[in-house]
Amino acid sequence: MTQYKTPGVYVEEKNAFGSSIVANETAIPIFFGYTEKAQMTNGDDIPAVTSADGGDEVSMPVLVDSILTYQEHFGGEDKTGTMKVTEDNGEFRAEIKKGTTKYTPSYMYPSISNFFANGGGKCYIVSLGNYDSFNDIAAIPDMGLFKEAIEYAETATLIAIPDLIRFGEAKYYDRCSALLNYLEESKRQFLIMDVIQNSDSNIYSTNDAIAFREHVSGAVRYGAGYFPYLKSLTPYAYDKDTTTFNGTLLSVLSINGYSYSGEYKNNDEDEIPVLVAKYNNKSPTTTPKLTVKGGATEESSVTATGEDKNEVVVTVGTNGMTPDDFQRKWIKDQEGWQLTCLADITPPENEKPGTFNEDDPWITESDASFPLILKRSGGLPKNSTVSANIAAGEAFSVAEANNNTLTITIETADVNKITAEQLLNKVNTFLGQSGNESAAEDYQFAVNSKFTGQVKGGETATLVRVAAPDNATVNKVENFLAQNYIDMPPSPFMAGIYSRVDNAQGVWIAPANVSPVGVTAPLIDITRNQQEGLNVDASSGKSINAIRSFTGRGTLVWGARTTDGNSLDWRYINVRRLFIAMETDISKALEAYVFKPNEHNTWVEIKIMIEAYLFGLFERGAFAGETPEQSYQVMIGQGETMSEQDILDGFMKVSIKVAPLRPAEFIVLTFSQMMAE
Template sequence: MPSYSTPGVYVEEIPVFPPSVAPVATAIPAFIGYTETALGKQGEDLTKTAVRLNSLLEYQACFGNPPVQDMAITVNKRVTAGGKLLGVAVSWTSKPSLPTQFLHYAMQLYFANGGGPCYVYSVGAYGNATKVAFTEAIAALEAVDEPTLLVFPDAVKLSDADYGSVVDAALASCNKTQDRFTIADVRNAIPAGTDDNAEVTSNFRARVSSNTADFLKYGAAYFPYLSTNVPFASADANVTLTAFNLITVADNGSEASAAVPDAAGKKLNDASLDIQGKETAVYAAIHAFIDEACVTVPPSGAIAGIYARIDRTRGVWKAPANVGLNLVIGPAVNATNDLQDGLNIDATTGKSVNVIRAFFGKGTLVWGGRTLAGNDNEWRYINVRRFANFVEESVRKAVGAFVFEPNDANTWVKVRTMIENFLINQWRDGALMGAKPEQAFRVVVGLGQTMSAEDIFNGYMIVEVHLAIVRPAEFIVLRFMQKMPEA
């Protein structure tokens, strides 16, 4: 008790609550890619700066709109002999296949699928992607503590070799910080060449270096791209009229076609044509046609949203799988059971690839929950790795309060009790296996248990935490047999 010398009233606050472990956020992705602009509210340059955002509106305010696509169309306008409009037919001369950049669309899918707070790191304005831009961004984000996921959809624009290097850099960074996880796309996972795109996945596995085999547990890969109902960004100045034909239909049904003079090769906004003013019906038909063209994008943005949604509604210990996707029409490649057999489990490299599949009556579902370390018995599941990250980071920050405290039994009891209370809550939520807490986890700290006298002399306090983390029921086997009639 303090010693008082002056008469009076003194207030002493007595601490009642013991120190506790505060759970850290688990689904705060950092998106890396190219943006239209990168300006803050005061006009400051946000290029190569990690910016925290909470909504798509905030993203657009800082980083602008998606890239405008170049398109080419053919227009056939049908009229009667008297000039009455019968209809307008628009067709593609050159339909855009993929967006020139993916980040903006990835952000749309992220927020549509349950995403919340996130970071965006713009590596520059729309243009050609470079490996250095992404590897430097990944290294720079190591100085930002909050992100727990790394997402880089624009990196698929790189070559196979360079993309593999970026994935390697992300996995190495996650291993270094030990508080984040990589969501990677299988590059070019779209219908091309073969029906199943097996060669694309094999190429992905070959490019993710074996030098980072120990780091594979810090990432997951997803296949294929997603066909969405998000339209391409377009502008009249980027729409070329390959042909504009005026077709006159006679009373007997015969047709006479004539090209509109000087229209071929002109842009939709060409002042000499003034289609918007003179051909209102044609202009409206063109835009209605263009708006039906929707983008196909890598899945990482949507998957990051799924991680955030599952973490918020169930917990980080729940596998982010068997979950439907919003704003998605379906996978760009329809995977079969035979195809997924080779993607989910790869005995040679162990690099599991999670498949997104369409099921009749169920929609488009994430149908895999493995890390790239598919042959690792400890870390083959995403939820196990991410829950371990969550516990490690939460406990690490909480134990920091005991730095320079006396390294004695009193402190050890406080630390052990603090961690045990935290893990009991996780066990009650369903994150740990066991009918009783002692079956779910064990916390050990003390002289002769985790530390020697020399450890204590050198200032080390060593705590061991043993966890029985729940694993997903990946293969559910139902066994049926007939029961013989009894007399």
């Protein structure tokens, strides 16, 4: 008691109410997968969780509450594969490859998108790496990293790993088993698993369920499996500059002209960016070329060779030209050509021609390696090429030959003294003075605004034919790609449904007999008889929840069992998750009583606190009993839950019994006849 020594009025406050238990959110998943990036809002990389040996690492979990927040931290869809669209008798087909290997884009972005679309509120994201770092033949990052990341995500209650399906059946199920065993230790999360569908057809096969039951093991009551995949309304992402239709880039189909690309090496084996240009001849029979040479004299010269003057050679003298003169003279006399340079010209001694055929067109403006844009808008025969050369020589000159090569030559001794813009103006000025009005008349040159490097002589820029704009075909292909929907594993949809049901009714309600949003149908139509083998399996005891299509009702989740289908205690998802929620809430509240006196007053306070929490659940309909006494019971105290030895050892034991709701999985109607009275 406080000792009062000075006369006066003193105020004391006492807590009239005991501690309370706060119910935490019950449906916050943590997603593991590969992302476009992993950055903080300030642009720094998200801190990493690193394995003990310093090898593997994953990002720290980040809590996001919308797809916009996800994009801010982790970017957009996976477009790293090459989309190839083909048409056969009016039927379109699309496949995605990396090199020659079929590629499955990351499920991460569409998973998060569909999680939010199905009612998800918040989720944690753990990036295992960027899209380019994924390798399906490599190992999944160490399980220790998963455990540590989950520990950092303190409020996570669900785990979903659909992106790991891309590692293959064995690796995915092995990670599911490891997570289930971990959840038995933590008792804080529930794992949503996908039954991998190996068949590309829409015909039901028992092999997928057999593989799931054979490979998934451990504390199966902490997880649930779903089957089959879903026909989503989420299309595959694609990049117009890398997507091809019948071998031609979509971006090329919508452009009229010729485009150049190539990689060149100097003596130090550094990349040498080369000019790119345009040439407007309407009917050349061969490919145009442009060559830049270095000359020994002070004069600048331009020569055009070839019957159709399709190869232009530009020689740069030692004194050089101003950029304005170079630009003006080139444009004036070499009608149809445009040339722009951005950097210093430092050509090597020898010319290096490059060849690019029509079947693999390339748009230079998308590449920062090349300073000039050379285009020729006239038609060329199929498989013909266009070349543009930067060469080292004795005098400044521009020449056109064979109707397909344009060469600019600059003086070798002066290679480090002329800028790219000066080169451009030298060419234009010289051609304007040469009086050769027919030389290279169908070429155009322009600036590649993305280029920041150096142009080197002794190189050939080769151009390829780009068809006239075919907007009708482009629109037709893009309409097809807009409906090229992903066959999605169901776990991200279920994570959203768990959240939707929890928020609307409660974690004690089974997440079943509800429709996933953003799907047209299951990938496989499962019949009533086929579901029997999924829902109940006497030999393994592992239940699989079916997602089925019903006439007039659409697609419905038609199962509510954990994988531990033979257990009378933990058969149902809502029962398992209700206990996880109660155990988590009560455990966190009891942390305040650690080191409190292990005596009667503490026991009474704890009992009142837990009973108040359970009564709140009872009022919301979480239990099966009609009264609180029938619904739950809390016991604590010496002679009731603890012995004298327990108290001496520092143990405070609380016993809680509840009567959870179980879903009416089988509704049986009995009819009989009776005599009329």
